[in-house]
Amino acid sequence: MNPRTRTLLLTPQEMAAADAAAARSGIDSSGLMERAGQAVAAAALRLYPLTLRYVVLCGPGNNGGDGYVAARALASAGAVVELFALGDPDELKGDARAAFDACPIPSRSVSQLTPKPGDAVIDAVFGAGLARTVPEELRQVIASVEAASVPVLAVDLPSGICGRRGIPLGAAFRASHTVTFMARKPGHLLMPGRSLCGDIEVVDIGIPWRIVEGCAGSVAANDPVLWRESLPSPDSASHKYRRGHLAVFSGGASHTGAARLSAAAGLAAGAGLVTVASPADAMPVNSGHLTAVMLREVEDLASMRAWLANAKLSAFVLGPGFGVGEKARDFVLGMEGRPLVLDADGITSFRDHRDRLFQAYAADEARLVLTPHDGEFGRLFPELAETGEMSKVEKTVAAARLAHAVVVYKGADTVIAAPDGRALINENAPPWLATAGSGDVLAGVIGALLANGLPAFEAAAAAVYLHGEAAARAGEGLTAETLVRHIRPLGRNGSVFHHRL
Incomplete structure (x- = not known):
């Protein structure tokens, strides 16, 4: 992973802004979806070459469109593919509808899926943009896939995880591998989302970096490239004081x-x-x-x-x-x-x-x-600790502003925030x-x-x-x-x- 993709994080809203900015600049959005789906299919063939049946689960939005492209590409490569949709595909719009129309594989409702040994599941249901509780129909599918112990390849983010907060919204797939596009999201690093993503692969689908970086906020992954120039550099004049x-x-x-x-x-x-x-x-x-x-x-x-x-x-x-x-x-x-x-x-x-x-x-x-660890954070910032709508990053930034201090909110996903709004999520512990x-x-x-x-x-x-x-x-x-x-x-x-x- 190069330094830019290693540190850059985009919230789902920022990623949507990058997609929109790319479209305004004249980039064909259907071409972006095509490259995304092809990358997912390539990852599936590379990671799970002995799969007997690729089960592709498609949702009602653009994440589902990526899935339809991936299904078509897998079938073109000679793989056995079965397609299952959440909702009515006839209600799809825009690029997702075009991807569905171009896919020759008939789809069935996700409620008809029975996972079996030899399957590999491609989860293209919701991705990072989900902001509501997972519907019961999908919860049952998630439970059946987990019970079958078959590998799951997530498209963008395992369905059910909030891309901003990294928390499951009722239920979520546990992926063995996740393919995301252009940049990771906070939900890839914040717990428990990080533990549900498996290995994360960032694919460049052709949005110019000036657009991606222009849409990024003040949150990044903690890495030496961001602060190494501030570090002391001992020389011959150095002494203990x-x-x-x-x-x-x-x-x-x-x-x-x-x-x-x-x-x-x-x-x-x-x-x-x-x-x-x-x-x-x-x-x-x-x-x-x-x-x-x-x-x-x-x-x-x-x-x-x-x-x-x-x-x-x-x-x-x-x-x-x-x-x-x-x-x-x-x-x-x-x-x-x-x-x-x-x-x-x-x-x-x-x-x-x-x-x-x-x-x-x-x-x-x-x-x-x-x-602070969780308990200490709650003692000093009870009004922030008790809200479930804010992500750990948002809570830490708010605490830093309130305290006029740098706050290191410890945990498996330690967040470091400054009063000016800068925040880093650590991932090497x-x-x-x-x-x-x-x-x-x-x-x-x-x-x-x-x-x-x-x-x-x-x-x-x-x-x-x-x-x-x-x-x-x-x-x-x-x-x-x-x-x-x-x-x-x-x-x-x-x-x-x-x-x-």
């Missing part, structure tokens, strides 16, 4: 491990110096575990302010294992807008005091990075990254990149990507401790992401 001094706040004596994980991750990710700021009762246990990471006793707000006044500190991490309550709020507000990663207990501490936090970081430049302490590690990596002087959005995006790469290197069964050992600093000429560029 140029690479930044990261401070990580520790909890009490029985809750020190999370802060040490963040600190170790920050050091591994390229911070020049890292100091754990520890209350007095936790000094002995922290000193017994730290070597390259420095240690400073910071008991209360007064001692923190004295430290801030005299030390060269570049960025901060507060929250992992810190404890929920007034002390966390005082420390955060006492930093007076300095670059801060607020995680875990730090987020929860502002559940009933969020306006104080948002006001403290209301400067034009975002300096606060919030890293393996499933085994979901383990205790991995969030503490991520907070430290973000802190290290902030300490290096990266803007908050780029620091968060790069850190999330690096976090996923480290997990892939560590392999299944990783722990937070082993994850830290696989972190590699990112540089503009670094080998961490060289294989992807």
Whole structure:
């Protein structure tokens, strides 16, 4: 996948705008449908060459038109093809009707389908544009296909998945492979849609890139090509203070491990110096575990302010294992807008005091990075978490604007958003990254990149990507401790992401 198709995402509405713009520019829309259907047929023959019967399911719109073209192409190649339609094909209009009229294969109602061994199903029912609940007739077909355990090749997006939100609308096919056109949609990356798409193939059907890119919004897939120029590039004049001094706040004596994980991750990710700021009762246990990471006793707000006044500190991490309550709020507000990663207990501490936090970081430049998981997001942004109409991307962008902060909404489909509306969906994190302490590690990596002087959005995006790469290197069964050992600093000429560029 080339860099443009790798990062570009179009919502269904943006893709429809690109189709319309292509038609206005004089491009034959029926030719686009022909190329799309031919690409689907080619994928079916390549992926499922031993298929005894290709079952093509066609819907009432242009996705169905792609299916009729694919069915005709498969039949022309000598394959056994049977066609099943949802709704009355005689009601088709435009290019879809022309594709139906050109297809020599008679169609039957989808309710007449009985999947059997040796089938391969081509799902051309709805695609990415579905905005309503899947009809009962199709739900029964989805259930029968799943029960038969036959492969499904989805056209654009498995039918039943919302292309904007990535959620099933009552039911959805589980595809082994998806062929989409020009660009992926958010529903291909957001969970659970991503898990239902199988392998995703992006096919260029001939819409000029100037049109596609002109219709794209501010959402993309997270990738080094988008932020690598912001990364530090060490040279012979580099020294530890140029690479930044990261401070990580520790909890009490029985809750020190999370802060040490963040600190170790920050050091591994390229911070020049890292100091754990520890209350007095936790000094002995922290000193017994730290070597390259420095240690400073910071008991209360007064001692923190004295430290801030005299030390060269570049960025901060507060929250992992810190404890929920007034002390966390005082420390955060006492930093007076300095670059801060607020995680875990730090987020929860502002559940009933969020306006104080948002006001403290209301400067034009975002300096606060919030890293909530689902529960923490709901505590800080309950009005956003509870709405089902917004996608995860839309919720994260709204939260970032409300908080004047970069928000990293964690999960298998982590979304990074800035107050200006930019948003990235991360996709390189393996499933085994979901383990205790991995969030503490991520907070430290973000802190290290902030300490290096990266803007908050780029620091968060790069850190999330690096976090996923480290997990892939560590392999299944990783722990937070082993994850830290696989972190590699990112540089503009670094080998961490060289294989992807």
